[in-house]
Amino acid sequence: MKKNKEHLARETSRIEAFSDGVFAIAMTLLVLDLKVPHSLNGNIPLLQALASEWPIFAAYLTSFATIGIMWMSHHYLFTVIHRSDHWLFLINLFLLLLITFVPFPTSMVAEYIGKSAENAASALYSGTFFIIALAFQFLWRHASKNRRLIGESVDESIVRGITSSYRFGPPLYLAAFILSFINVIAAMAVTFGLAIFFAIPPKKPAKSPLLPSR
Amino acid sequence: MKKNKEHLARETSRIEAFSDGVFAIAMTLLVLDLKVPHSLNGNIPLLQALASEWPIFAAYLTSFATIGIMWMSHHYLFTVIHRSDHWLFLINLFLLLLITFVPFPTSMVAEYIGKSAENAASALYSGTFFIIALAFQFLWRHASKNRRLIGESVDESIVRGITSSYRFGPPLYLAAFILSFINVIAAMAVTFGLAIFFAIPPKKPAKSPLLPSR
Amino acid sequence: MKKNKEHLARETSRIEAFSDGVFAIAMTLLVLDLKVPHSLNGNIPLLQALASEWPIFAAYLTSFATIGIMWMSHHYLFTVIHRSDHWLFLINLFLLLLITFVPFPTSMVAEYIGKSAENAASALYSGTFFIIALAFQFLWRHASKNRRLIGESVDESIVRGITSSYRFGPPLYLAAFILSFINVIAAMAVTFGLAIFFAIPPKKPAKSPLLPSR
Amino acid sequence: MKKNKEHLARETSRIEAFSDGVFAIAMTLLVLDLKVPHSLNGNIPLLQALASEWPIFAAYLTSFATIGIMWMSHHYLFTVIHRSDHWLFLINLFLLLLITFVPFPTSMVAEYIGKSAENAASALYSGTFFIIALAFQFLWRHASKNRRLIGESVDESIVRGITSSYRFGPPLYLAAFILSFINVIAAMAVTFGLAIFFAIPPKKPAKSPLLPSR
Numbered sequence: 054m055k056k057n058k059e060h061l062a063r064e065t066s067r068i069e070a071f072s073d074g075v076f077a078i079a080m081t082l083l084v085l086d087l088k089v090p091h092s093l094n095g096n097i098p099l100l101q102a103l104a105s106e107w108p109i110f111a112a113y114l115t116s117f118a119t120i121g122i123m124w125m126s127h128h129y130l131f132t133v134i135h136r137s138d139h140w141l142f143l144i145n146l147f148l149l150l151l152i153t154f155v156p157f158p159t160s161m162v163a164e165y166i167g168k169s170a171e172n173a174a175s176a177l178y179s180g181t182f183f184i185i186a187l188a189f190q191f192l193w194r195h196a197s198k199n200r201r202l203i204g205e206s207v208d209e210s211i212v213r214g215i216t217s218s219y220r221f222g223p224p225l226y227l228a229a230f231i232l233s234f235i236n237v238i239a240a241m242a243v244t245f246g247l248a249i250f251f252a253i254p255p256k257k258p259a260k261s262p263l264l265p266s267r
Numbered sequence: 268m269k270k271n272k273e274h275l276a277r278e279t280s281r282i283e284a285f286s287d288g289v290f291a292i293a294m295t296l297l298v299l300d301l302k303v304p305h306s307l308n309g310n311i312p313l314l315q316a317l318a319s320e321w322p323i324f325a326a327y328l329t330s331f332a333t334i335g336i337m338w339m340s341h342h343y344l345f346t347v348i349h350r351s352d353h354w355l356f357l358i359n360l361f362l363l364l365l366i367t368f369v370p371f372p373t374s375m376v377a378e379y380i381g382k383s384a385e386n387a388a389s390a391l392y393s394g395t396f397f398i399i400a401l402a403f404q405f406l407w408r409h410a411s412k413n414r415r416l417i418g419e420s421v422d423e424s425i426v427r428g429i430t431s432s433y434r435f436g437p438p439l440y441l442a443a444f445i446l447s448f449i450n451v452i453a454a455m456a457v458t459f460g461l462a463i464f465f466a467i468p469p470k471k472p473a474k475s476p477l478l479p480s481r
Numbered sequence: 482m483k484k485n486k487e488h489l490a491r492e493t494s495r496i497e498a499f500s501d502g503v504f505a506i507a508m509t510l511l512v513l514d515l516k517v518p519h520s521l522n523g524n525i526p527l528l529q530a531l532a533s534e535w536p537i538f539a540a541y542l543t544s545f546a547t548i549g550i551m552w553m554s555h556h557y558l559f560t561v562i563h564r565s566d567h568w569l570f571l572i573n574l575f576l577l578l579l580i581t582f583v584p585f586p587t588s589m590v591a592e593y594i595g596k597s598a599e600n601a602a603s604a605l606y607s608g609t610f611f612i613i614a615l616a617f618q619f620l621w622r623h624a625s626k627n628r629r630l631i632g633e634s635v636d637e638s639i640v641r642g643i644t645s646s647y648r649f650g651p652p653l654y655l656a657a658f659i660l661s662f663i664n665v666i667a668a669m670a671v672t673f674g675l676a677i678f679f680a681i682p683p684k685k686p687a688k689s690p691l692l693p694s695r
Numbered sequence: 696m697k698k699n700k701e702h703l704a705r706e707t708s709r710i711e712a713f714s715d716g717v718f719a720i721a722m723t724l725l726v727l728d729l730k731v732p733h734s735l736n737g738n739i740p741l742l743q744a745l746a747s748e749w750p751i752f753a754a755y756l757t758s759f760a761t762i763g764i765m766w767m768s769h770h771y772l773f774t775v776i777h778r779s780d781h782w783l784f785l786i787n788l789f790l791l792l793l794i795t796f797v798p799f800p801t802s803m804v805a806e807y808i809g810k811s812a813e814n815a816a817s818a819l820y821s822g823t824f825f826i827i828a829l830a831f832q833f834l835w836r837h838a839s840k841n842r843r844l845i846g847e848s849v850d851e852s853i854v855r856g857i858t859s860s861y862r863f864g865p866p867l868y869l870a871a872f873i874l875s876f877i878n879v880i881a882a883m884a885v886t887f888g889l890a891i892f893f894a895i896p897p898k899k900p901a902k903s904p905l906l907p908s909r
Contacts, residue, residue, distance in 0.1 A: 067283060067342055069495060074291030074716075077502030080581060081510065082295065087585040089592050096601035099593065103605075117581070121574040128495055128570075142342075143466055146335040153294060153331070157301040164303050165313065173310035177317075252571055281711060281770055288502075288719030296723065356770075357894055360763040367722060367759070371729040378731050379741065387738035391745075497709060505716030508795060509724065515799040517806050524815035527807065531819075545795070549788040556709055556784075680785055 065137050068145060069128075075149045076124040082156050083113050083120075086163055108166035112178075115241060116159040118248035119182060120152060126189065126251070133211060134196045135204035144195055148188040155181060166237060175233035175240050182244060183230050186222035193219055222251075279351050282359060283342075289363045290338040296370050297327050297334075300377055322380035326392075329455060330373040332462035333396060334366060340403065340465070347425060348410045349418035358409055362402040369395060380451060389447035389454050396458060397444050400436035407433055436465075493565050496573060497556075503577045504552040510584050511541050511548075514591055536594035540606075543669060544587040546676035547610060548580060554617065554679065561639060562624045563632035572623055576616040583609060594665060603661035603668050610672060611658050614650035621647055650679075707779050710787060711770075717791045718766040724798050725755050725762075728805055750808035754820075757883060758801040760890035761824060762794060768831065768893065775853060776838045777846035786837055790830040797823060808879060817875035817882050824886060825872050828864035835861055864893075 087109055090102035127148075134141070158178040165174035196202045197212050225247055232240035301323060304316035341362075348355070372392040379388035410416045411426050439461055446454040515537060518530035555576075562569070586606040593602035624630045625640050653675055660668040729751060732744035769790075776783070800820040807816035838844045839854050867889055874882040 067287065070284060070498060071287045071291055071338065071342075073495065073499045074288055074502055075295055077499055078292055078295040078506055079298075080577070081503055081506040082298070084507075084510070084581050084584050085299075085513075089585070089588045091592070094597045096598050099598035099601040114578075117578050121578070124499065125570050125574070142339050146339070149294070150328075150331050150335070153298050156298050157303070160303045164305070169308045170310050170313035173313040281715065284712060285715045285719055285766065285770075288716055289723055292720055292723040293726075296726070299727075356767050360767070363722070364756075364759050364763070367726050370726050371731070374731045378733070383736045384738050384741035387741040498712060501709065501713045502716055505713055506720055508791070509717055509720040512721075512724070512795050512798050513727075517799070517802045519806070522811045524812050527812035527815040542792075545792050549792070552713065553784050553788070
C-alpha cells in the first residue's frame with residue numbers, strides 16, 4: 054500500500070514538471086516584446102519614449118499576471134489530480150499550446166492598441182484567454198469525471214468546490230472578448246482585473262491541511 | 268532491496284528532467300516564428316494579413332503537435348526504462364539535438380510554402396521528423412536490448428508492445444518526406460495527421476495499473 | 482507523522498521548480514543582448530569592436546551575477562520555508578515578474594551607458610533591483626510571520642539570522658539607485674559589488690548540519 | 696540515519712535542477728542562430744543557400760555537442776557529489792555563466808569563419824570552452840577536497856578516477872585555442888573532436904552498480 058501510494062504520488066510529477074517548464078518559458082519570453090527606444094539624447098526624452106510605450110508594458114503586465122494565475126490554477130488542480138491518463142496528457146498539451154501562443158496576441162495588442170486595428174488585436178488577445186479558460190474546463194471535467202484520477206483522500210466537497218469556482222472563467226473571458234469590439238481599453242482592464250480576481254484566495258479547498266497535497 | 272529500488276527509481280530522473288526542459292523550450296520557441304503584421308490600418312486589413320499568414324500558423328500547429336506527441340512518447344518510454352547507461356545518454360542527446368533543431372525547418376516551411384522553393388523546405392521539414400523517428404527507434408532498441416535498463420517489474424509483453432508500435436514511425440515519416448517532392452500541402456497534411464494518429468491512446472501498455480510507473 | 486513530514490517536504494517543491502525555471506530562463510536570455518559585430522575585416526578590428534561593446538558585457542555580467550545571487554538567496558529561503566500558502570504564491574509570482582523583467586533594463590543600460598540618457602537607463606536598472614530587494618523582503622516577512630510556513634525543526638535563531646541579513650538589501654540597492662543620478666559608472670560598480678557582497682558566505686544559517694535542508 | 700540519508704540525497708537536487716534548466720535553455724537557444732535564407736526562387740537555389748551556410752550548421756552542431764557532453768559530465772559529477780556548500784554554489788554559478796555565454800561565440804564563429812577576422816572569432820570560441828574546462832576543474836577540485844561533499848559510499852578510487860579523467864580537458868581546449876591563431880578549420884575540428892572524445896564511455900566510475908547514484 055505504501056509502495057502504491059508512492060507510485061500515485063509520482064504519476065503526475067513529470068506532467069507537472071513539463072507544464073512548469075512551458076509556463077515559465079512563455080512568461081519569460083514576454084520580456085522580448087519590450088523594446089529599448091534607440092538613439093535618444095537626454096534622460097527626459099528617454100523617459101518620455103518609455104512612457105509612450107505604455108501599451109507594451111500594460112500588455113506585458115496583463116499577460117504575465119494572467120499566465121501566472123493560470124499556472125497557480127494548474128498547480129492547485131494537480132494537488133487533487135493524482136493520476137494521469139492518455140486524455141489528460143492530450144488536453145494538457147492543448148492547454149500548453151495555448152499558453153505558448155500567448156506572447157503572440159500580446160505583441161499584437163501592444164502594437165495596435167490606440168490604433169485603428171485595435172479591436173481585432175484585442176479580440177485575438179481576450180479570445181485566446183477565453184479558449185484557455187475553456188481548456189481548463191475540459192481538463193478539470195475530464196479529471197473530475199474519472200474519479201480514479203483524483204486522489205483517494207480528496208473529499209468530494211473539494212471536487213465540487215473546484216467545479217463551482219471554475220464556472221466563472223469562460224463567461225468572464227467571453228465578456229472581455231465581446232468588450233473588445235466596443236472598447237479596447239475596457240476589455241484590457243477587464244482582462245487584467247480577471248487576473249486580480251482569480252488571484253484572490255479561494256475558500257481554500259486546495260490548501261486545507263486535511264487535504265494531502267502530495 | 269528497498270534502498271536499491273529507490274536508486275533505480277531515481278536513476279533516470281535527471282535525464283527526464285533535462286529532456287523535459289529541452290522539449291518545453293523547443294515547443295515554446297516556436298511562437299517566435301509568428302510575426303505580428305506591421306502598420307495596418309483597420310480591423311479588417313489586420314485580420315486579412317493574419318489570414319494570409321496561414322502557412323506560419325499551420326507550421327506552428329504541426330510542429331507543436333508533433334513535438335508534443337514525441338514528448339508524450341518519450342515520457343511513456345521512461346515509464347518502462349528504469350536505468351540509464353552511457354549510450355542511452357548519448358542517443359537521448361542526439362534525439363534532443365534534433366528536437367531543438369525543429370524550429371528551424373518550421374520557419375523554412377512557413378516561409379516557403381506556396382512558393383517555388385517549397386519542396387526543398389518541406390523535405391527538410393519532414394526529413395527532420397523522419398530522422399527523429401529513427402532516433403526514437405535507436406533509443407528504444409538500445410534500451411529494450413539491454414534488459415537491465417528496463418524495470419524488473421515490466422512485463423515482456425509490454426516491451427514487445429512498444430517495439431511493435433514503434434515500427435510505424437519511420438516508414439510513415441519517410442512517406443511524408445517523399446510526398447514533399449510531389450505535393451507539399453499533402454506532405455504537411457500527412458505530418459499533421461501523424462501527430463493526430465500517434466495521439467490516439469495505445470493499447471495502454473504504459474498506463475496499465477499493473478505497470479509500476481515509477 | 483512520517484507521512485505528514487513527507488507532505489511538508491513536498492509542498493513547496495513545485496513552487497521551487499517553477500521559480501528555478503524562471504530564474505534559469507531570465508539568466509540565459511541575457512545572452513541575446515550580446516551583439517555580434519558585423520562585416521569587420523581582420524582580427525584586430527573585430528577585437529576592437531568587441532572591446533568597444535564593453536558596456537554590454539559589463540551589464541550582462543552584472544545582471545547574471547545579481548540574478549544568480551538572488552536565485553541562491555531564493556534557494557536558501559526555501560530550505561527554511563517548508564509550506565506555502567496563497568499569499569506566498571502571489572508574492573513569489575510578483576518576484577518572478579521582476580526577475581523576468583531584468584533583461585529589459587539590462588538592454589537599456591547596455592545601450593545608453595556613456596550617452597546623454599545614461600542616468601535614466603541606470604536608474605531604471607538599479608531601481609528594478611531595489612524593487613526586487615523589496616519583494617524578497619515581502620516574501621520573507623510573510624513567511625517568517627506565519628510560523629507554520631517555516632519548518633518545525635528550524636530554530637528561531639536561524640529565522641532571526643535571515644531577517645537580520647535581509648535588512649541590507651533594500652537600502653543598498655536604493656543607494657545604487659540614487660547614485661544613478663550622480664555617476665552611472667559608480668552606480669553600476671555598486672550594483673556589481675552588491676552581487677559580490679551577497680555572494681560572501683553567510684554565517685551559514687541555512688547550511689548548518691543541524692538544519693534539515695528538506 | 697535513514698532520515699539523514701534522505702536529506703543528503705535531496706541536498707543537491709535543486710542545484711541540479713537549476714543547472715539542467717540553464718544547460719537545456721543554452722542548448723536550445725543555439726537554434727536561433729540558424730538563419731532561414733530569404734526570397735529564394737526554386738528548390739536548388741534554396742538548397743545551395745543552405746549549403747553555403749555550412750559554417751553556421753557546423754558551429755551549431757559543435758556547440759550543441761560540447762554543451763551536451765558537458766551536461767553529461769555535470770550529471771556524472773553530481774552522482775558522486777551528494778552535498779553542497781556555499782562555494783560549490785558559486786563555482787557552479789560561474790560555470791553556468793560560461794554555459795549561457797556559449798551562444799555568443801558560436802554566433803561569432805558562424806559569422807566569421809572563412810573571413811579575415813576568423814582567428815579572433817575562433818579564439819573567442821575555443822577560449823570560452825577552455826575557461827569552461829577550467830571551471831569544471833575548480834568545481835571538482837573543491838568538491839573532492841571537501842570529502843564531506845562526496846557521498847559516504849563513494850569509493851576513493853572513483854574520486855581518483857574522476858580527478859584523473861579531468862586532467863585532459865584544460866590542455867586539450869588550450870590546444871584548440873592556440874590552433875585558432877594558425878588554422879581555424881583545424882581548431883573547429885579539434886573542438887568537435889573533443890566532444891566526441893569526451894563522449895566515449897569512461898571506465899565507468901559513475902555508472903558502477905556498486906556506486907549509489909543517489
